[in-house]
Amino acid sequence: MGLEQFKNRNVGTQNYKTLDLDHTPVTGMGQFKQVVSRTFKPELFVGLWVTFREMINALFRGKMHTTQYPFEKLPISPRYRAIHEMLRLLESGHYRCIGCGLCEKICISNCITMDTRYDENQRKEVSEYTINFGRCIFCGYCAEVCPELAIVHGPRYETASEQRASFSLFEDMLTPIDKLNLQQEYQGFGAVSPNADENIKKTPLAY
Amino acid sequence: MDATHLPEVTAAGVIIKAVLILAVVSAIAGFGTYIERKILAFMQRRYGPQHVGPYGLLQLIADGIKLFTKEDIIPQHANKIIFAVAPVITAATAFIALAAVPVFPDFTIPFIDVYVPSIASDINIGILFVLGMMAAGLYGPLLAGMAQANKWGIIGSARTAIQFLSYEVVTGLSILAPIMMVGSLSFVDFNDYQADGTWLVVYQPVAFILFLIAGFAETNRTPFDLLEHEAEVISGYVTEYSGMRWGLFFIGEYANMITIGVIASVVFLGGYNDFWIIPGWLMIIGKIAFSFFFMLWVRAAWPHVRPDQLMWLCWKVLMPLAVINVVITGIVIMLAQ
Numbered sequence: 331m332g333l334e335q336f337k338n339r340n341v342g343t344q345n346y347k348t349l350d351l352d353h354t355p356v357t358g359m360g361q362f363k364q365v366v367s368r369t370f371k372p373e374l375f376v377g378l379w380v381t382f383r384e385m386i387n388a389l390f391r392g393k394m395h396t397t398q399y400p401f402e403k404l405p406i407s408p409r410y411r412a413i414h415e416m417l418r419l420l421e422s423g424h425y426r427c428i429g430c431g432l433c434e435k436i437c438i439s440n441c442i443t444m445d446t447r448y449d450e451n452q453r454k455e456v457s458e459y460t461i462n463f464g465r466c467i468f469c470g471y472c473a474e475v476c477p478e479l480a481i482v483h484g485p486r487y488e489t490a491s492e493q494r495a496s497f498s499l500f501e502d503m504l505t506p507i508d509k510l511n512l513q514q515e516y517q518g519f520g521a522v523s524p525n526a527d528e529n530i531k532k533t534p535l536a537y
Numbered sequence: 538m539d540a541t542h543l544p545e546v547t548a549a550g551v552i553i554k555a556v557l558i559l560a561v562v563s564a565i566a567g568f569g570t571y572i573e574r575k576i577l578a579f580m581q582r583r584y585g586p587q588h589v590g591p592y593g594l595l596q597l598i599a600d601g602i603k604l605f606t607k608e609d610i611i612p613q614h615a616n617k618i619i620f621a622v623a624p625v626i627t628a629a630t631a632f633i634a635l636a637a638v639p640v641f642p643d644f645t646i647p648f649i650d651v652y653v654p655s656i657a658s659d660i661n662i663g664i665l666f667v668l669g670m671m672a673a674g675l676y677g678p679l680l681a682g683m684a685q686a687n688k689w690g691i692i693g694s695a696r697t698a699i700q701f702l703s704y705e706v707v708t709g710l711s712i713l714a715p716i717m718m719v720g721s722l723s724f725v726d727f728n729d730y731q732a733d734g735t736w737l738v739v740y741q742p743v744a745f746i747l748f749l750i751a752g753f754a755e756t757n758r759t760p761f762d763l764l765e766h767e768a769e770v771i772s773g774y775v776t777e778y779s780g781m782r783w784g785l786f787f788i789g790e791y792a793n794m795i796t797i798g799v800i801a802s803v804v805f806l807g808g809y810n811d812f813w814i815i816p817g818w819l820m821i822i823g824k825i826a827f828s829f830f831f832m833l834w835v836r837a838a839w840p841h842v843r844p845d846q847l848m849w850l851c852w853k854v855l856m857p858l859a860v861i862n863v864v865i866t867g868i869v870i871m872l873a874q
Binding site for chain 1: 576579580581582583584834835837838839854
């Protein structure tokens, strides 16, 4: 789909169609003629046909418009900021976080708490990492500042639970090791939705 | 009918048929709400009810439980007796009207050889009785709206009066022309008149269309859905109703839809005569089902009119057309003799 037709925003250069609107009849004879012409025009049947066609479309041509939400989900935009996810390195399966503490520092609502220590190889190891989702405003600075793309915002937007703590531990946010091959790389800020092409609609200027 | 038919079991037969009509029609009326929600949903490319039971079929049981268990509120300043009686008028008259309407061909019950005419009582003023009963049903909304001490109810009942005065003339005049042709007011005679396979709608297309339009007004269906149009008058005459009293109004409305479907089928669309190889009982079920579907279809497609537009339409357009139709029919019948 080319974008040329959307980029032409010069009003007045398109071919407009003027609607042929009748004037309101003033005389009795004019009103009578209007009634007769409206009575015998098949406009009412056009309406019936449209609804019937939509029923056929919905039932037999798979154009049902409903998304049955808890069972079906629409793809979510990559720039959506939902519950955080901690990603793993694809090769080793080790978590990417290097314990630099930048996310903790930049967090404007002070909701990230982390603690690190040196392991036996003198590498930094994250011993404790929690996000207080009662405070988090989902601003996305932590994901933006992370040098290793370790903390990102995932697509998990259903955040109703009995305990806030259900989401907030490091292990809960970390990609499960057996689902490493399903781990989605962060597309980056400004990335478009996977179904962006389908969602493009003509703006009125392009008609 | 063949000569071997046995005498009808009179008293018991009538009671059995009355109970059957009551049971079957109220079941269909309940089921009609499900059908309506499904069809309207499909026409808007939605699914409609689908979680209660397979394909949402048990939705009407859920609705029934809800209606029966809701609190029955009678407002403080309402006229309590009239408020309580009004829904019963609507529902009762809708069912009484069905007493004089034949639905199936006469048949003989196998094994016990009982001959059954498929009509509760074949009275010789059938059409007048049915139309009169359906018109009397309008007392339900009228009294309900006035009894409930609510301004929306008052507006609803005023609209009931307007609508009643408008369409009833058209109903009577439009059906007068077929009555002149058949020469009888009994539905059975109408059916037998069309036994040769030529439907009356062929001779009386104008009367058929007028009757359909008036029928929509009679059953408060959408183009003339003035009495309880939510966007304008909250719920009109049912504003203060709740629970099963509210449900009775709608059982009455759906029963009326079925009655209009039966009348249109028997009077204009060939009744329960056999058609080619299709047996008569299947034909009339198909016709009633189509007319029911048509009412839902129209509801999905067309906007509704204002009260003044309804009066304008009925008095200035439909009534003259009906009168002209009656006069022309009379002249043709006179010349044909």
